[in-house]
Amino acid sequence: MLSVEISNKSIRVLAFAKKGRSIVIHKAALLSFSQDIFQSKDIKSLAKEFRTFLKTNRISENKACFTLTHSGVVFKEMLLPPMSHKEAETIIVNDIERGSRFSARNYYYTYRGYQAIEAKRLRIIYSVVEKYLIDFCIRLLKDSGLKPLSFSLAPLNLIDIPFEKLPPKDIAYVLLERQVSYVLFVSGHGCQGVYSIDWGLDDLGQTGSLDEEAFKNLSEELKRIIKSYETQRDNLICDILIMFDNEKYSGLEKRLALFVNRYAVAVTLPKTVTLRPKTLPSLNLAYLPCLAAAESYRSAKTHFDFSQIWDFRSTLDYRRKVLVGASIVALVTAFFGLASILKGYTQYQDLLKQYRQAGDEVRALEAQTATLDLERQKNIDVKRKLLLQASAVSDLKKISWADTFMKVASATPEDSWIESVSLSRLGDIKLTGKALTLDAVALYIRKLRSVSNFRESTLRSVREATIEKEIVQDFEINTGVIVAADAADEKKDVK
Amino acid sequence: MKPRERKFFTTPLCFLLCFLFAGSLFFIVQYLEASCAWTRKSIDLLQANKKRLEDQMQQFDSLMAEHQKDIKRFESLLFTEKDIAAFLEGISVSSKQYNVKPKEMTALQAEIVKVKDPLAPKDVRPTSSRDAQADEGLYLMATPYKLRVSGETENVFDFMTSLEKNRQLLTLSDFLVSGRMYPEIQVEFRLDLYSLGGLDRGQAAK
DSSP, X not given: OEEEEEESXXXXXXXXXXXXXXXXXXXXXXXEXXXXXXXOXXXXXXXXXXXXXXXXXXXXXXXXXXXEEOTTOEEEEEEEOSOOHHHHHHHHHHHHHHSSSSOTTSEEEEEEEEEETTTTEEEEEEEEEEHHHHHHHHHHHHHTTOEEEEEEETTGGGGGSOOSSOOSSOEEEEEEOSSOEEEEEXXXXXXXXXXXXXXXXXXXXXXXXXXXXXXXXXXXXXXXXXXXXXXXXXXXXXEEEEESOTTTSTTHHHHXXXXXXXXXXXXXXXXXXXXXXTTOSSOOGGGHHHHHHHHHHHXXXXXXXGGGTSOGGGSHHHXXXXXXXXXXXXXXXXXXXXXXXXXXXXXXXXXXXXHHHHHHHHXXXXXXXXXXXXXXXXXXXXXXXXXXXXXXXXXXXXXXXXXXXXXXXXXXXXXXXXXXXXXXXXXXXXXXXXXXSHHHHHHHHHHHHHSTTBOOOEEEEEEEEEETTEEEEEEEEEEEBOOOHHHHHHHHHOO | OOOOOOXXXXXXXXXXXXXXXXXXXXXXXXXXXXXXXXXHHHHHHHHHHHHHHHHHHHHHHHHHXXXXXXXXXXXXXXXXXXXXXXXXXXXXXXXXXXXXXXXXXEEOXXXXXXXXOTTSOTTSOOOOXXXXXXXXXXXXXXXXXXXXXXXXXXXXXXXXXXXXTOSSOEEEEEEEEEOTTTTEEEEEEEEEEEEEESHHHHHHHO
């Protein structure tokens, strides 16, 4: 894992490995720039240079936590009545956005809250930085092939380093960077105040030839700050802990402590931090912000709204909660879902069984009804045929032979007699007989014509004959019975 | 500050899996519900169909019973083979009763009563063969006899009237009355006795 400190003109890298609660640092490297890198427009070439630097120093880790040391970071202390962090955050945001420099969503901030027990007040120290600085750092790291996991702002993160052998009373942390310096006042209750000085190590010049004027100005400023704090808090600061490039500026801490008339406490790394002697025999104090970033990553103490930089959904806790919640929901859903599916499936199977059974029954019934319908149709045909036949037979009975013969007999004149009568089923009547005179034959025909329901009578033949020397007329007359028209038609078919 | 970032795809993957799982469950449930609804609807339709067919079956049963009853009733008005034999025996008894002399009795070829179907298409000729008629089931069969009797006019006519009064269906036709020996006359006529043909086939079908 890497801890990267990005400042205006340098990038410091600490390569470390976590072993339980301990940190083993095995590499420290510095990449210096002549220009302010935040002014650079070409992040890609910068990232390429940084990547080459990592490769040259054989640093292969890609997970990184980083810290930003920049003069643009604003620190502010607030004393608030006891309140929740959420309320405090609202006040901080309002306070930040009160000025014109930071407007909505163009900044990131982080803060620390300390409960002042005796005063029953909440002491808030917040740091706010323009958004583009953090975005720049993240992009630089990402373009360099690193994966940024967390960030912290120097020097507030220095409080996270649990230095050994520090005096229990109040102490001032002095961080001397290349272009800017910071003073933190730390007590048993945490950080009491942060001050920045616009003088940095670059202003002091080289070790051998320190710019005395610049040193004096820096020392005076430091002295003034300490004095101011002491006066303000009515609290004496006896010890100062100076963090700077002790390899380049050896003995600077003693001169500075002497000048400000305070005791310079030696920096002793925490027990949880060890160095790998083969690759890194000692740690330059300039890397302490890097170490602070690593410590800060290991033990989160600063209240920080991660959603400002990374989506809070990428945090481990959130993911764990979400995964647990989602798993529970999924399990419950799966249980009820599967139960309902099983129930539904069983019901569906029952329904299918019923459906098949009903289908079979309906098919059987349809076959039966089809057969019966055929039978019914056949019966109807048979009945109709029988009715037609019966009707034809009953038509035969329409001609009453008794009436017909009676009418023929009644129409016969006295001097005529009939020898034979034939009556066909079509109603045709053929009469043969004898008459004494032709007049009698004619009379007979006239009488037959006057009979109701008789057709036109026609004389077929009349022939003179002799019976016992008596002259008679043999005649043959055709007539017929008028039958109803429909019956007549039917009769033709009935043989 | 400790935003430990895990592999970026872990959460989306879990969510995707959960979503797929929930989606699958939802789809299955929806599919089952739709299938159940469709099956219930189909079952209802089948039940309604079944009810209709059962009603139809009952109607068919009653229709068949009615048809059988009609056939029985019709059959009772017609001659059976036994009836014909008894009737012919009855003729000689009756002739004696009416003092009529039976001169001739000739059995003619039995035939089906042929009719022209008014509902049949006009261009289709009516089937005339006996088999064709017989194929259609029950039919009316005429058994004709040519009878020649003699006797006094009144007796002959009474005899013929008594024949007509028979319970079963018969017809007298094609009369030829000769009265040269008046008052004794001789009447020749055709007697058709009607019976139900194709009964065995019909009963078998029933």
